Amino acid sequence: MVKILIVEDEEKIARFIELELKHEGYEVIKANNGRTGLEIAEKGEVDLVILDVMLPEINGLEVLRRIRKVSDIPVIMLTARDAVMDKVSGLDAGADDYVTKPFAIEELLARIRTALKKRVVTVKKDVDVLSCGLLSLDKKKHKVVYNNTEIELTNREFTLLQILMENKNIVLTREVLIEKVCGYDYFGETNVIDVYIRFLRTKIDDVFNTKIITTVRGVGYVIKDE
Numbered sequence: 001m002v003k004i005l006i007v008e009d010e011e012k013i014a015r016f017i018e019l020e021l022k023h024e025g026y027e028v029i030k031a032n033n034g035r036t037g038l039e040i041a042e043k044g045e046v047d048l049v050i051l052d053v054m055l056p057e058i059n060g061l062e063v064l065r066r067i068r069k070v071s072d073i074p075v076i077m078l079t080a081r082d083a084v085m086d087k088v089s090g091l092d093a094g095a096d097d098y099v100t101k102p103f104a105i106e107e108l109l110a111r112i113r114t115a116l117k118k119r120v121v122t123v124k125k126d127v128d129v130l131s132c133g134l135l136s137l138d139k140k141k142h143k144v145v146y147n148n149t150e151i152e153l154t155n156r157e158f159t160l161l162q163i164l165m166e167n168k169n170i171v172l173t174r175e176v177l178i179e180k181v182c183g184y185d186y187f188g189e190t191n192v193i194d195v196y197i198r199f200l201r202t203k204i205d206d207v208f209n210t211k212i213i214t215t216v217r218g219v220g221y222v223i224k225d226e
Contacts, residue, residue, distance in 0.1 A: 002116065003027040005046040007037030007063065008078065009055055013101070017050065020105045021112075034058030041067050048116060050108075053079040053090065061093050068094040074115035076108070117173060130165040132223055135204070135212060137165055146208050153203065156181055160196050164213060164223045173220040197221060 004021055008014040009032045018028045029046060031037035034055040041049055041063070049067070053060040064075055077090040080101045090098050096115045099108055130137045134147040142158060144151045153161065160181050164172065177193045197213055204212050214222050 001025070001027045002048070003029065003046045004112070005029045005031065005037065005040055005049045007031045007034065007041075007049065007055065007060070008052045009033060010052075013078075017105070017108070020109070024109060026112075032056075034060065034063045038063045038066055041073065042070055044071060044073075046073065048074045048076070048112060050076050050078060050112075051095075053077055061089055064090065064093045064095060074118070076111055076115060078103075118176060130162065132165055132168060132212065132225065134208075134210075135165075137162055146204060146210075149208075151203055151207075153200075157196055157199055157203070160193070161200055164221060168223050168225055171216045171219050171222040177220065193221070 002025075004026050006014050006017055006021075006028060008017070008030070011032070014030050014032070018030060021028050029040060031040055035057040037049070037051065037055070038058060040046065051060045051063060055063065058066075060077060060079075064077070067073065067075060074096045075094065076097045076099060077095045078099055078101060079090075096118070097111045099111060128138060128140045130139070135144070136146075137144050137158075139162065144153055144158065144161065160177065163177065163180050174193045181196070182192060197215075200213060204210065212223060214224055216222055
């Protein structure tokens with residue numbers, strides 16, 4: 001279950017958001033000041049933070065800056081102010097999105113879904129060899145092996161396979177994969193990921209009579225634990 005942290009000192013607003021999130025099936029934790037919210041976020045046990053700007057003890061922007069030193073967890077800022085500079089400060093500090101009070105709960109829920117969809121959870125950087133059944137990928141040696149047979153991949157094919165293996169059992173959208181494989185400024189064909197998935201299947205699935213990558217219709221792709 002997705003766990004969301006609400007850091008908001010106005011109890012009525014926090015309670016309102018909490019009830020709506022629980023109704024949508026999320027697990028919710030609340031904190032009514034910046035210090036407590038930061039301590040919870042730093043533990044790394046939540047999937048997204050809804051963070052008010054004006055908080056007692058430590059303000060929201062400072063909480064965000066400290067979170068960003070240790071985590072890339074999605075953070076949506078809440079504020080009663082609508083000044084452009086406030087939004088710029090929040091986004092520059094690393095916020096994923098920004099919602100101005102008063103807001104429609106449907107808008108907040110939509111932004112939460114978008115932020116969660118964009119998130120790519122990766123394994124620790126010190127893991128150099130990834131595996132899934134008989135398939136293994138060595139990041140340092142840039143080498144892919146299936147059942148002791150090496151597979152020659154292009155750089156993009158290797159990167160795509162690496163991202164999918166780092167995120168086993170997590171369905172990644174085509175948009176996320178395009179950003180990770182081709183870069184944020186990619187403006188080429190939108191079906192580029194489908195093309196590279198087909199290349200990988202030709203080199204792995206077809207050759208070794210297996211099924212490594214699963215298509216989730218209308219969403220994206222996933223590699224599941226065998």
